[in-house]
Amino acid sequence: MNTASGPTSFHIPTLAVVGVGLIGGSFAAALRQAGCVGRVLGAGRRPQTLQEALRLGLIDEAVTLTEAAERADFIFIAAPVGAFAAIFAALKPSLNVRAVITDGGSTKHNVIEAARVGLQERIVQFVPSHPMAGSHETGPQAADASLYKGKRVILTPLVENHPQDIERVQAAWRACGAQLVSLNPAQHDGAMAAISHMPHWIAALYMQHIAQSDDAALKLELAGSGFRDFTRVAQGSPEMWRDIFEANRQAMQNEIAAFRKVLERAEHALNAGDYVYLQDMLEVAANARRDWAGNQS
Amino acid sequence: MNTASGPTSFHIPTLAVVGVGLIGGSFAAALRQAGCVGRVLGAGRRPQTLQEALRLGLIDEAVTLTEAAERADFIFIAAPVGAFAAIFAALKPSLNVRAVITDGGSTKHNVIEAARVGLQERIVQFVPSHPMAGSHETGPQAADASLYKGKRVILTPLVENHPQDIERVQAAWRACGAQLVSLNPAQHDGAMAAISHMPHWIAALYMQHIAQSDDAALKLELAGSGFRDFTRVAQGSPEMWRDIFEANRQAMQNEIAAFRKVLERAEHALNAGDYVYLQDMLEVAANARRDWAGNQS
Numbered sequence: 074m075n076t077a078s079g080p081t082s083f084h085i086p087t088l089a090v091v092g093v094g095l096i097g098g099s100f101a102a103a104l105r106q107a108g109c110v111g112r113v114l115g116a117g118r119r120p121q122t123l124q125e126a127l128r129l130g131l132i133d134e135a136v137t138l139t140e141a142a143e144r145a146d147f148i149f150i151a152a153p154v155g156a157f158a159a160i161f162a163a164l165k166p167s168l169n170v171r172a173v174i175t176d177g178g179s180t181k182h183n184v185i186e187a188a189r190v191g192l193q194e195r196i197v198q199f200v201p202s203h204p205m206a207g208s209h210e211t212g213p214q215a216a217d218a219s220l221y222k223g224k225r226v227i228l229t230p231l232v233e234n235h236p237q238d239i240e241r242v243q244a245a246w247r248a249c250g251a252q253l254v255s256l257n258p259a260q261h262d263g264a265m266a267a268i269s270h271m272p273h274w275i276a277a278l279y280m281q282h283i284a285q286s287d288d289a290a291l292k293l294e295l296a297g298s299g300f301r302d303f304t305r306v307a308q309g310s311p312e313m314w315r316d317i318f319e320a321n322r323q324a325m326q327n328e329i330a331a332f333r334k335v336l337e338r339a340e341h342a343l344n345a346g347d348y349v350y351l352q353d354m355l356e357v358a359a360n361a362r363r364d365w366a367g368n369q370s
Numbered sequence: 371m372n373t374a375s376g377p378t379s380f381h382i383p384t385l386a387v388v389g390v391g392l393i394g395g396s397f398a399a400a401l402r403q404a405g406c407v408g409r410v411l412g413a414g415r416r417p418q419t420l421q422e423a424l425r426l427g428l429i430d431e432a433v434t435l436t437e438a439a440e441r442a443d444f445i446f447i448a449a450p451v452g453a454f455a456a457i458f459a460a461l462k463p464s465l466n467v468r469a470v471i472t473d474g475g476s477t478k479h480n481v482i483e484a485a486r487v488g489l490q491e492r493i494v495q496f497v498p499s500h501p502m503a504g505s506h507e508t509g510p511q512a513a514d515a516s517l518y519k520g521k522r523v524i525l526t527p528l529v530e531n532h533p534q535d536i537e538r539v540q541a542a543w544r545a546c547g548a549q550l551v552s553l554n555p556a557q558h559d560g561a562m563a564a565i566s567h568m569p570h571w572i573a574a575l576y577m578q579h580i581a582q583s584d585d586a587a588l589k590l591e592l593a594g595s596g597f598r599d600f601t602r603v604a605q606g607s608p609e610m611w612r613d614i615f616e617a618n619r620q621a622m623q624n625e626i627a628a629f630r631k632v633l634e635r636a637e638h639a640l641n642a643g644d645y646v647y648l649q650d651m652l653e654v655a656a657n658a659r660r661d662w663a664g665n666q667s
Contacts, residue, residue, distance in 0.1 A: 205594050225592065254592070260585065267580060268593040272600035274636070275572060277655035282632045283564060284658035288557065293662050295522065295551070296565040297502050301666070302599040303569035308659040311652035319645050329637050335579045336633070339571070340626050348616050355608035358574035361581035362605040365590050369598070 083244040089114040089145035091138065091160055093126035095208055096177040097151030098216025101131050103249035106218040116141045117152070126213040138163040145169060147245065150176040155316040157184050161191025161199075168192075173238045174199045175245070179265060180320040181229045181258040197233040200242040202226055203261065204251060205269075209308050222250035229258045266324035271332065273306045273314055274325070280307040380541040386411040386442035388435065388457055390423035392505055393474040394448030395513025398428050400546035403515040413438045414449070423510040435460040442466060444542065447473040452613040454481050458488025458496075465489075470535045471496045472542070476562060477617040478526045478555040494530045497539040499523055500558065501548060502566075506605050519547035526555045563621035568629065570611055571622065573604040 088104060090097040093115040104110040115123050115132030123135040141148060142164040150160055157178065164174070174192075178184040181201050188199045206224040208215055226246045230239050243253055256264070283292055318325055342350040385401060387394040390412040401407040412420050412429030420432040438445060439461040447457055454475065461471070471489075475481040478498050485496045503521040505512055523543045527536050540550055553561070580589055615622055639647040 205592065225594075227592070256588075260588070264585060264589045264592050267583065267585075268589045268597050271576070272596050275576065275633075276600060277652050278632050278636050279568070279572065279629065280655035280659050281651050282629055284654060286564065286628070288561060288564075291553075291557070292561045292565045293658075293665075295502065295524070295561050296662065297522075299569050299603045300565050301663075302602045303573060304659050304662075305599045306596045307655045308663065309656065311649055311656050314652050315645055315649040318640060318648055319643075322640060322643075325640060326637075329633075329640070331583070332576065332579055333633065333637070335575050336572075336626075336630065339575050340623075340630070343615060343619060343622060343626070346616075346619075348612055351615055352608055352612040354578050355574050355611050357581060358577035358604045359606065359608050361590075362577050362601050365593065365601075366598075366605065368590075 083109055083241075083248060084111070085109060085147040085245065086111040087114065087145045087147075088112070089116060089136070089141035089148045090132065091116045091141065091148065091150045092152035092156075092177075093117055093122060093132055093216075094151065094212050095210060095215045095217075095220070096204065096206075097149060098126060098129075098131045098213045099206075099218065099220035100149050100151065100177070100204075100245075100249065102216050102218035103221055104245060107248040109245070109248045114141050114145060118156075122213060126216075129213055129216070131213055131216055139167050142167040142172070143169060145172055147241065148172055148174040149245075150174065150178070153313055153316045154178045154180055154184055154320040158187040158191055161188050165192050165195060168195055168198065170198075172198060173241050175202045175242045177202070177204050178320070179203055179269070179317055181261045182323075183320045185229070185231065185258055196231065197235060198238065199231065200234050200239050201229045201231070201258070202242060202246065203229070203265075204246070204249075206251075209305075211310055219250070221246070224251050225254055226251040227254045227256055227261055229256055229261050262321050262324045263327070266321055266328045270317055270321055270325055271328050273309060274318065274329070275332075276304050276307040277314070280304050380406055380538070380545060381408070382406060382444040382542070383408040384411065384442050384444075385409070386413060386433070386438035386445045387429065388413045388438065388445065388447045389449035389453075389474075390414055390419060390429055390513075391448065391509050392507065392512040392514075392517070393501065393503075394446060395423060395426070395428045395510045396503075396515065396517035397446050397448065397474070397501075397542075397546065399513050399515035400518055401542065404545040406542070406545045411438050411442060415453075419510060423513075426510055426513070428510055428513055436464050439464040439469070440466060442469055444538065445469055445471040446542075447471065447475070450610055450613045451475045451477055451481055451617040455484040455488055458485050462489050462492055465492055465495065467495075469495060470538050472499045472539045474499070474501055475617070476500055476566070476614050478558045479620075480617045482526070482528065482555055493528065494532060495535065496528065497531050497536050498526045498528070498555070499539060499543065500526070500562075501543070501546075503548075504606075506602070508607055516547070518543070521548050522551055523548040524551045524553055524558055526553055526558050559618050559621045560624070563618055563625045567614055567618055567622055568625050570603045570606060571615065571626070572629075573601050574611070577601050577604040
């Protein structure tokens, strides 16, 4: 006899989104499309962005952080990570005791640190998350209810979190169509530095190097599809990426130092004419890339 | 009164392709589709590849290099650049005096050097070219009559070349649908090192680094679209790329050393917490990438 009821219907009477751009706007749109949300409040620095989000129907009302803290049952922070400390401090004094807070920050160690300082004992209400989805487009007009469909969201729950709050955050992301992964914050930050922040670091530096080199116009004229793909991420928001490098500085320093050694070894091999070393390296790389692509499809 | 006749109809009675893989096979297929070619001879190291090219109808006959040299009016060398010296030496003794030779090599200085040694006084018959088209797929089965359509082909003509031979090579590439650019060999090799070979060098080293790092499986599991695009070129043929790095070693050494300085400056800025420097760099990169993408469409 199976007495288990079906999945409990997940509902957020009042959702507040802090930062109503691509990430926050898409979260609100996805939950609204899934029928999981009552009223959507929007907060943020720029009145113009809030007006745009209202006009697009992403939010029902533009509010202050204090109002968001008082009224919301679920708060999603989708601001640049550099702004998190101020946001947590502003939310804390009037934070609804029933509210759960999560975020879209691409780094976790520093976000958790900011949350501990800003929220103090209310840290129990913060369940950190990182949706691995994005676009080179930004702003409310880029928001898309299907942005998180099939994408991974990494949760880095805190020892202080109540299981039911973790479940609420998981339920919200599942309602957006995301797949959940749990990691500890250090694992998360190290992995992100390696597979997301380093490609941006390198691609941006390479792009700067080419743009400021001799014959830049000729080079850019001749650049083809390999260049296009290799440099695509360098088009991302400079402000957002500066924040990410600052926020994930420790893990980035480790990765940069490790990769510097790899580059130096290969440069030495080229200088020494050690083409056996280079072919071995190229084979490891080609095989690893082929295996990875095979696992994606 | 306009007495000029229409464009002269360009025809190659006998074409020989040395290396009947993606690049050579596509050249033969494009010229055949354009109705510009009579008989197509194929030469190459691997009997199996020649058989496959015959089966696919890319070539009409598999021949030795000596036969190709005797019979062909137009010879296209599409072998790894490391094999060029031996190919030129094998073609020289019985080379048809009417024949023009061109190639698909991605470096030019070393190819021209090999041609001078192998062809000696017959160097006049060699008009170097570099079609900027490719695919991560290889072999005759990847050959495609439209591979060169709208793609750039760089010619680096020699002072010894007869104008009519340069014109024949230009006409052949135009018949393939390509757009022609003329450069001197040093300009070509420097530009290629910067915008094609460096992305491969960096992407391959980065891919090797990730594959051999701690938590590699977790990282690869979490890697997304930025990683995918940044590493795509690393899947290319290890043998071909080792040859390219060897062939273009001098220009690569210059580029690697210049880029090392760019990386070191940025690492220093991160270590020093100089986020103003980093944001400036990110803005230069994002603007340059956006301008480039805008000019492509």
